[in-house]
Amino acid sequence: MKQKNPFFLKEYSIDEPYCGRNEEQKDLGDYARELKHTVLYSPRRTGKTALIKRVQKTLSQEGAVCIYVDFFGVVSVDDIAVRLAQAVFAETRSRETLFRRAVKAIECFRPITDNNPLQSEKQADTGVELAQGQVSGMDLLESVLRSLGKFIYESSELVHFALDEFQEITTLAKAEQIETLLHDHIHRHAAAYTFIGSRRTVLCRMFTTASRPFFQEAVLVELPGVPAGKMASFIARQFASQGKICDPEIAEQLVSAVSCFPYYCRKLACIVFEYSHNEVTAEDVENGISLLLMYEEPFFEGVFLGLAPGQIALLRAIAREPVKSIFAKDFLRRHRLGSIGGAQGARKKMVMLDMIEFRQQKWWIVDPVLEQWLVKNRVHAC
Ligand SMILES: Nc1ncnc2c1ncn2[C@@H]1O[C@H](COP(=O)(O)OP(=O)(O)OP(=O)(O)O)[C@@H](O)[C@H]1O
Ligand SMILES: [Mg+2]
Structure with missing residues (x-):
């Protein structure tokens, strides 16, 4: 049989094979159903985004409206407003009643759709343009937040927001005002929010410092590592699914070489799968680590530039x-x-x-x- 590499190298997709985390998935889902806000934090590349997307998938299947917003690289207050509005339109556009409700509530933006025939309706890019006569800066953000409140109020369904890399708002000019404004509205929304971030100190301080607006507003959930044994068995099974043998000790060697960080486990396994014969050897893993270091070098050098x-x-x-x-x-x-x-x-x-x-x-x-x-x-x- 033609062996297909089972380890994806592209951005996480919900259809990817996934290892464990049932407990965390259940806990985060339960908090959302109880309308409790949560802070999900862990180092980079350890699986926060993949986990919250799975949580949102389950909630969506139960009828909830789940909105995912990524604040990575956010550059201004207007940008926050755009990302929030865009995410709501993108999530609701395939459900007519909801979409109409979103368009009616979010008056300051109009959705625009880039219809690519190769994409399904759900995948099509949804952009936004400012409605005529609209404001900018803090007034624009305030308007979007008020609109979200209206949208949530008019929705009988549970509304869940995942705000990924939320701590990035602290890098903006007027960060304190933005934090206060976001809090003033989110505090009144009858929705569940999960604030996610990899810069743990910065994110957690927002919720644990008495003088900050979000103080004690959310349950702190530290994402633990996937147990190494579980990850090793998962990887061995993926190899086996494509007819390659990866003995438990070899899978453990692979996992421990990258301290069981999910992103690196997947990437190293992908490399080893590509370069090994039918049975994976310790040497394949060693060579894989050298290649992994080489592939990551441009990324590390990019970080060092700053x-x-x-x-x-x-x-x-x-x-x-x-x-x-x-x-x-x-x-x-x-x-x-x-x-x-x-x-x-x-x-x-x-x-x-x-x-x-x-x-x-x-x-x-x-x-x-x-x-x-x-x-x-x-x-x-x-
Ligand atoms: N439980 C898991 N099982 C298998 N693969 C996983 C698991 N969790 C994460 N991954 C893989 O690791 C990659 C990185 O995960 P993810 O992007 O969710 O990490 P992150 O913590 O959000 O990272 P960052 O902080 O850089 O945004 C994903 O693309 C996914 O393929
Ligand atoms: Mg992430």
């Missing part, structure tokens, strides 16, 4: 030597990190970007593949 030399030096030092105190004189000297003041600034920024974390009494690089790349990459290491 960092200062002292921050890169700190990452390199921690990758090579996870340490209890970054400010210990020996550590600073050994890794040529300069002054304590400089290292303090670098640490603060790296925590904010969720690139380092303190666990098991030491500072570590969060991303297991970035860590390996930093250790191996001699060009950047001196």
